Amino acid sequence: MIYLDSAATSFQKPETVGRAMETALREMSSPGRGGYPAAMRAAQTLLDCRTELAELFHVPEPEQVVFTMNATHGLNLAIKSLIPYGGRAVISGYEHNAVTRPLAALGADIRVAAAPLFEPDMTAAAFDKAITPDVDAVICTHVSNVFGAVQPIEQVAALCRERGVPLIVDASQSAGVLPLDMTALGAAFIAMPGHKGLYGPQGTGVLLCCGRAETAPLIEGGTGSVSIQQEMPDFLPDRLEAGTHNVPGIAGLLAGVRFVRERGLEQICLHERKLALRASEGLRSIPGVSVCARRDLFAQTGVLSFVPEGQDAELVGNALAEAGVAVRAGMHCAPLAHRTAGTLDSGTVRLSFSAFNTPEEVDRFLAVLPEALRGRTA
Template identity: 45%
Template sequence: MKNNQSPVIYLDHAATSWPKPSSVIEAVQHAMLHEAANPGRGSHRMAVQASRVIFQARKELSKLFHVHNPNDIVFAANTTAALNLAIKGFIREGDHVIATAVEHNAVRRPLEYAKRVMNVQVTYVEADEEGTVTAEQVLAALQPNTKLVIVNHSSNLLGTIQPVEQIAESLKGKGIKLLVDAAQSAGLLPIDVQAMGIDMLAFPGHKGLLGPQGTGGLYIHPDIDLEPHMHGGTGSQSEAPEQPAVRPDRYEAGTLNTPGIAGLGAGVRYVLQEGTAAIYEKEWRLSQRIMEGLLQLNRIRILGPRLGSPRTGIVSFVAEGIDPSEMSFILDQHYGIAVRAGFHCTPLAHESAGTTGTGAVRASVGCFTTEEECDRLIEAVKEISAHY
């Protein structure tokens, strides 16, 4: 599937992937035409079929993340909703939480809320110049009341891949749970929640999993009972005044996005068919191509891991003397290239990168990005830089 007929060179996959595989579009359309009843809310054939579509998507996600019981995966509107459920549903007053200094606001803002309202203590572990934190740093930050460690698998600004397995290994036997934000890694990096020691995994449906917007979810280890932060109808135990204890109903109050989840299931099947290793290899090669080209230009600084190092398909950069927003605007209006400029909802990461005063331009590739599109970005940045 190519984007050759579109006038847009889309390099904003870290925000949401586009275009989607044709199978995703077909799955959404099929659900709208044939399975648009309310899942779990009736025994008629359309409602039953809608429930099957939902469960099939859980099964596909379970294969991808190596989850034993598909019902340990609950659906949410996005990664932010999943992270809010994990954080607010797990921590209690007086707890201590450790996070990294490159977290997205989807982690930072719930934690700052918890500090203000629940008297929760929060420590942000500093990252090095490439955005990496170590297991040793996490261990050094532990306190007697530490209950949760939160790590983003890959920074949405820097593309840095964090050592999740080493961090999980260092926490073994300490009664501390690990929550991983897989917003930039789901569908790109291999994730085995059991082998990697991940207790909770928040993921988007609309990025590397290639599904529609408005989809995402949270894996919750069977030993963890989160306090739901949404209460309401689940289609089960309707006579009870309290939220059901059974999963996934406990965490899925209200009507689910059946067409979106149908598309998400199709996106996950596409990823499983292609393989995360192949997708990562392609995106890594494309990111290296962009980096190599930009490094040939004067006054360009690339953030995150150095050329040749592991990273996701994100290349953020600053051009001396050019405001990132202006660079992004010119790329869009004059070259038809879509990138993202600003602070990317991650001021902590910008502090680590030393770009709090300017922000940065972020180009991010996807599994359908071409080498030609990368080269056109490099040429456009070269031409723009020559005029300043």
């Protein structure tokens, strides 16, 4: 199988990830529940993972790194900490349902800072117009999960700092790929999955929290700390981490983060971008395909979409699966992004690369695509 769906989950993992999870299952229990060796090994693993993540993303203290189930969990924590029912939020035109659905559930007044694809200056101008002092929070994805377009997060962050409005960053597609400095951005929260660019297992995620940001637990329960009181602790990470931790998952995440740091963000990103550019150039030579990409190595990451003109994107995706190529097709849980880009009616076929893909796999995909396109008229 040629796996080109790492924007959903990085399927190929470093071997160290599986080994770390096996070790955790054999040698670790639960942190904060005892002073015996198995519990202490678990506690040290969690601390090591928080420390590595804090160093990678320039978070002042490891305690500001909160473990979640996934990025969606983290985004819900962040959004519901900052935005009251009926509150006001500004979002980009490329947000995932992990942002728009919690806002809808809150009955929020949503302002969309919409701009065309691959137009960062226009995106920044749209945020400049939309961010006013009455806004409860700004939420911006760093990279579109559908198109790989890099958003001008530094400019958006500067506007938020200038106007005193808290910023939530969805780093689902950028964590482990692009540099991300929480201190420099001044973001209130940055949410990310563990199972994509950080090469950890599914069921892991991270929420980076500014020490000054208000936090509201989604669930309450045991934390192993201040057990006598019936309110959740008022300090991080305990305030947002009720219940038993996913210790094998966090051990695997730690191994994935170490892989990223050893390989280097720049090397990983350049590799993925070169593969995306190779694929987009090849797609342009295939009749009946409209490529949603710029001929620019730095306009996007290793995620790109194309529209099979006059055909059903999901049927083309199924045909590619039958040919041994794993892609994702359809709406990608991001109808707002498709509406903004003008692909809501058609959907797209999305390719997404990781550190483990090769140029030869791109060429093999391009070779089988014409056959997948034949006879797939909607």
